[in-house]
Amino acid sequence: xxxxxxxxxxxxxxxxxxxxxxxxxxxxxxxxxxxxxxxxxxxxxxxxxxxxxxxxxxxxxxxxxxxxxxxxxxxxxxxxxxxxxxxxxxxxxxxxxxxxxxxxxxxxxxxxxxxxxxxxxxxxxxxxxxxxxxxxxxxxxxxxxxxxxxxxxxxxxxxxxxxxxxxxxxxxxxxxxxxxxxxxxxxxxxxxxxxxxxxxxxxxxxxxxxxxxxxxxxxxxxxxxxxxxxxxxxxxxxxxxxxxxxxxxxxxxxxxxxxxxxxxxxxxxxxxxxxxxxxxxxxxxxxxxxxxxxxxxxxxxxxxxxxxxxxxxxxxxxxxxxxxxxxxxxxxxxxxxxxxxxxxxxxxxxxxxxxxxxxxxxxxxxxxxxxxxxxxxxxxxxxxxxxxxxxxxxxxxxxxxxxxxxxxxxxxxxxxxxxxxxxxxxxxxxxxxxxxxxxxxxxxxxxxxxxxxxxxxxxxxxxxxxxxxxxxxxxxxxxxxxxxxxxxxxxxxxxxxxxxxxxxxxxxxxxxxxxxxxxxxxxxxxxxxxxxxxxxxxxxxx
Amino acid sequence: xxxxxxxxxxxxxxxxxxxxxxxxxxxxxxxxxxxxxxxxxxxxxxxxxxxxxxxxxxxxxxxxxxxxxxxxxxxxxxxxxxxxxxxxxxxxxxxxxxxxxxxxxxxxxxxxxxxxxxxxxxxxxxxxxxxxxxxxxxxxxxxxxxxxxxxxxxxxxxxxxxxxxxxxxxxxxxxxxxxxxxxxxxxxxxxxxxxxxxxxxxxxxxxxxxxxxxxxxxxxxxxxxxxxxxxxxxxxxxxxxxxxxxxxxxxxxxxxxxxxxxxxxxxxxxxxxxxxxxxxxxxxxxxxxxxxxxxxxxxxxxxxxxxxxxxxxxxxxxxxxxxxxxxxxxxxxxxxxxxxxxxxxxxxxxxxxxxxxxxxxxxxxxxxxxxxxxxxxxxxxxxx
Numbered sequence: 001x002x003x004x005x006x007x008x009x010x011x012x013x014x015x016x017x018x019x020x021x022x023x024x025x026x027x028x029x030x031x032x033x034x035x036x037x038x039x040x041x042x043x044x045x046x047x048x049x050x051x052x053x054x055x056x057x058x059x060x061x062x063x064x065x066x067x068x069x070x071x072x073x074x075x076x077x078x079x080x081x082x083x084x085x086x087x088x089x090x091x092x093x094x095x096x097x098x099x100x101x102x103x104x105x106x107x108x109x110x111x112x113x114x115x116x117x118x119x120x121x122x123x124x125x126x127x128x129x130x131x132x133x134x135x136x137x138x139x140x141x142x143x144x145x146x147x148x149x150x151x152x153x154x155x156x157x158x159x160x161x162x163x164x165x166x167x168x169x170x171x172x173x174x175x176x177x178x179x180x181x182x183x184x185x186x187x188x189x190x191x192x193x194x195x196x197x198x199x200x201x202x203x204x205x206x207x208x209x210x211x212x213x214x215x216x217x218x219x220x221x222x223x224x225x226x227x228x229x230x231x232x233x234x235x236x237x238x239x240x241x242x243x244x245x246x247x248x249x250x251x252x253x254x255x256x257x258x259x260x261x262x263x264x265x266x267x268x269x270x271x272x273x274x275x276x277x278x279x280x281x282x283x284x285x286x287x288x289x290x291x292x293x294x295x296x297x298x299x300x301x302x303x304x305x306x307x308x309x310x311x312x313x314x315x316x317x318x319x320x321x322x323x324x325x326x327x328x329x330x331x332x333x334x335x336x337x338x339x340x341x342x343x344x345x346x347x348x349x350x351x352x353x354x355x356x357x358x359x360x361x362x363x364x365x366x367x368x369x370x371x372x373x374x375x376x377x378x379x380x381x382x383x384x385x386x387x388x389x390x391x392x393x394x395x396x397x398x399x400x401x402x403x404x405x406x407x408x409x410x411x412x413x414x415x416x417x418x419x420x421x422x423x424x425x426x427x428x429x430x431x432x433x434x435x436x437x438x439x440x441x442x443x444x445x446x447x448x449x450x451x452x453x454x455x456x457x458x459x460x461x462x463x464x465x466x467x468x469x470x471x472x473x474x475x476x477x478x479x480x481x482x483x484x485x486x487x488x489x490x491x492x493x494x495x496x497x498x499x500x501x502x503x504x505x506x507x508x509x510x511x512x513x514x515x516x517x518x519x520x521x522x523x524x525x526x527x528x529x530x531x532x533x534x535x536x537x538x539x540x541x542x
Numbered sequence: 543x544x545x546x547x548x549x550x551x552x553x554x555x556x557x558x559x560x561x562x563x564x565x566x567x568x569x570x571x572x573x574x575x576x577x578x579x580x581x582x583x584x585x586x587x588x589x590x591x592x593x594x595x596x597x598x599x600x601x602x603x604x605x606x607x608x609x610x611x612x613x614x615x616x617x618x619x620x621x622x623x624x625x626x627x628x629x630x631x632x633x634x635x636x637x638x639x640x641x642x643x644x645x646x647x648x649x650x651x652x653x654x655x656x657x658x659x660x661x662x663x664x665x666x667x668x669x670x671x672x673x674x675x676x677x678x679x680x681x682x683x684x685x686x687x688x689x690x691x692x693x694x695x696x697x698x699x700x701x702x703x704x705x706x707x708x709x710x711x712x713x714x715x716x717x718x719x720x721x722x723x724x725x726x727x728x729x730x731x732x733x734x735x736x737x738x739x740x741x742x743x744x745x746x747x748x749x750x751x752x753x754x755x756x757x758x759x760x761x762x763x764x765x766x767x768x769x770x771x772x773x774x775x776x777x778x779x780x781x782x783x784x785x786x787x788x789x790x791x792x793x794x795x796x797x798x799x800x801x802x803x804x805x806x807x808x809x810x811x812x813x814x815x816x817x818x819x820x821x822x823x824x825x826x827x828x829x830x831x832x833x834x835x836x837x838x839x840x841x842x843x844x845x846x847x848x849x850x851x852x853x854x855x856x857x858x859x860x861x862x863x864x865x866x867x868x869x870x871x872x873x874x875x876x877x878x879x880x881x882x883x884x885x886x887x888x889x890x891x892x893x894x895x896x897x898x899x900x901x902x903x904x905x906x907x908x909x910x911x912x913x914x915x916x917x918x919x920x921x922x923x924x925x926x
Contacts, residue, residue, distance in 0.1 A: 335823065361826030365825075378839045379835075388825040
């Protein structure tokens with residue numbers, strides 16, 4: 001084999017803050033050959049993104065520094081290269097796509113201008129030839145009717161389309177190496193499948209090498225030639241994908257491989273009381289137009305949903321983003337106004353005011369998606385968990401409240417002695433446990449789980465799913481489980497509602513839907529989730 | 543939950559929170575960042591020293607002795623107002639600078655004077671030439687004591703009685719007026735800043751949190767309100783109401799609170815959709831509690847960064863009003879009035895220069911502190 005395209009030798013990256021130095025990456029070495037896809041796998045905080053960013057020297061200086069190592073790209077050491085050389089390499093020989101398509105495009109520039117800028121910088125193409133090339137690129141990344149999209153601004157595109165534009169920008173100069181930093185993590189499963197399909201096609205067409213950073217082993221298995229497993233800043237195992245997956249050597253790799261959420265929900269018992277019931281639930285947001293702001297139409301976020309949820313059971317609500325599943329949950333918990341009957345433990349609550357709802361709030365709790373956003377950074381864990389108690393049981397003494405907080409932390413398998421710490425001292429999975437403890441401390445009957453696992457690493461997802469299942473069995477909880485990830489839904493739900501455009505596509509017992517989906521849309525979702533397969537255009541959104 | 547499990551938990555876990563340092567880790571980092579800006583850090587201490595000293599202006603520059611012993615009795619004229627009959631006179635207030643009282647006390651005891659024997663409104667009756675008089679170090683010893691009956695040998699011609707920075711056109715000591723003027727400027731600025739911060743943050747919080755019509759109406763109101771010509775209104779009000787510290791404070795407050803509304807409103811608008819705010823709402827926490835506990839800390843960073851600049855702005859406004867003659871009542875110590883005197887008496891440059899240097903040093907220190915505060919609250923700022 002000839003010399004590798006990119007060769008990283010003993011790379012270490014250190015961060016300095018407040019007089020302290022911490023090593024984020026320690027003696028990492030790997031090679032990428034021409035036309036090869038190398039996956040860098042690890043949980044968040046393992047140093048995989050830092051390694052990738054240091055290839056193009058995108059880390060913030062002077063906070064970051066390189067104590068050791070070299071990054072050889074076609075024999076040149078990029079770490080020692082000056083700024084001018086680096087600028088030539090960036091966006092030309094090596095390009096990057098990032099995780100968050102919402103923020104990696106400039107919202108003030110049209111698509112044409114953003115792609116054109118790269119062509120102008122590196123190839124000095126401007127005017128009509130540039131336009132032809134841009135159209136060609138947009139065609140390549142599968143944007144339909146590219147002529148009409150040229151003048152579009154990022155906010156007019158969906159997440160998947162934005163990520164396609166990012167890829168078009170990355171491909172503009174026919175790079176030899178593409179670094180993809182979790183390119184599909186922020187996308188729906190169906191869109192993820194399409195983007196992966198696209199990347200695979202482009203790779204075989206252009207013969208470029210790819211460094212693929214992800215925490216999702218399913219993607220690695222489908223997609224990569226070789227894999228490097230990273231944890232705590234070191235590469236612990238590296239080898240061809242087949243080998244690593246069938247015969248993992250390192251303990252951490254085995255742990256990762258066994259981490260997929262599995263298991264079955266507890267059997268549904270139809271004699272249990274109905275906790276939550278919805279009949280023809282509708283949430284319509286008015287579209288106003290004209291001088292007098294007349295209502296001309298409605299965005300039908302939730303349009304006539306019937307549901308029934310018994311104690312000890314889980315109702316999974318599945319759909320892509322924008323399908324109205326979170327809006328449905330917020331309507332059921334009366335956090336936004338809606339039409340149609342909503343009954344909680346037999347009471348019709350759809351007309352209750354905020355004050356009337358307050359005594360019921362302790363029995364219906366919500367766990368949000370983002371464990372980093374849902375905990376106030378300025379309150380200690382004890383204060384966060386005790387907040388609900390202060391509202392609903394103000395008569396408790398400090399000691400009693402403290403005891404309840406400790407109990408809730410034990411329920412979610414966290415050490416109660418850590419309760420005076422602040423959220424930033426905990427990992428993502430631990431934070432999600434704290435959020436669950438905040439709900440559990442009030443001993444609710446109904447918990448709405450809004451994508452509680454989708455911001456978490458794969459191995460942590462499995463733990464949270466297990467925890468939720470145990471808590472349900474112990475306290476006879478009713479869950480409304482909202483997710484786009486069918487793997488997690490399958491592990492938890494007794495009943496499933498598949499939603500699209502605010503309407504029910506399919507509804508029924510979970511085993512039935514997973515074994516024999518009746519609708520095309522459900523089948524497409526399942527193909528994307530379980531096999532990372534894209535479905536033909538039109539089946540799901542772009 | 544069983545009683546047994548509660549008991550184990552209670553035994554294992556300490557009930558009281560562990561003692562934390564004075565500052566949370568975030569604030570500790572901010573304090574370190576603040577210290578890293580050397581100029582701002584030194585300015586802060588210098589300003590604090592000056593400010594604290596000026597709070598005790600009565601003990602530094604006063605026309606009464608600090609302590610006096612009279613006929614075996616220890617007196618504290620600086621804090622207690624003794625009628626003159628105690629020393630054999632007839633006035634309601636004792637003029638300790640008069641020869642009669644000085645001789646009387648000296649004959650029957652002793653007294654300790656503050657370093658400067660003038661208050662801001664004491665006129666020096668022994669000036670060597672017509673007011674405004676020069677600073678004493680611009681005159682020789684013959685000249686500087688020529689106002690006293692015994693000339694150079696007069697026991698009253700001592701450092702404390704000399705005018706270090708000269709006198710103004712009413713023979714009042716410039717140093718004393720400067721110290722008192724500095725104090726009143728800073729106190730006025732602080733009072734105005736804190737009061738307008740309270741009003742402005744409350745208004746911004748309500749707008750940002752409730753949004754919708756509340757926001758729309760208040761925002762329009764603020765636009766109209768802040769387009770009013772503040773100085774004219776002040777002049778009109780000064781013509782109707784008797785001028786004074788609190789009247790001025792109140793009138794200025796009417797207009798200064800709006801400067802906080804923008805930042806706080808933006809911060810609340812942004813933060814009210816944070817997930818932890820939604821989580822608190824789902825727990826049933828009331829609006830005001832959410833605003834106070836969850837949202838206000840977010841807005842405080844922006845507000846605190848703003849404060850030093852508002853403070854220096856308030857001081858400048860007070861000085862300019864005094865300069866125009868619409869500020870503090872006549873006779874009170876004020877830097878603006880000193881500038882006005884400097885303008886009237888160009889032959890006495892020490893008046894204008896003293897006021898100029900006081901103002902510029904005070905404002906520069908505040909701006910340097912403001913810069914350091916801004917750095918300290920900037921999460922992206924890193925120091926080597």
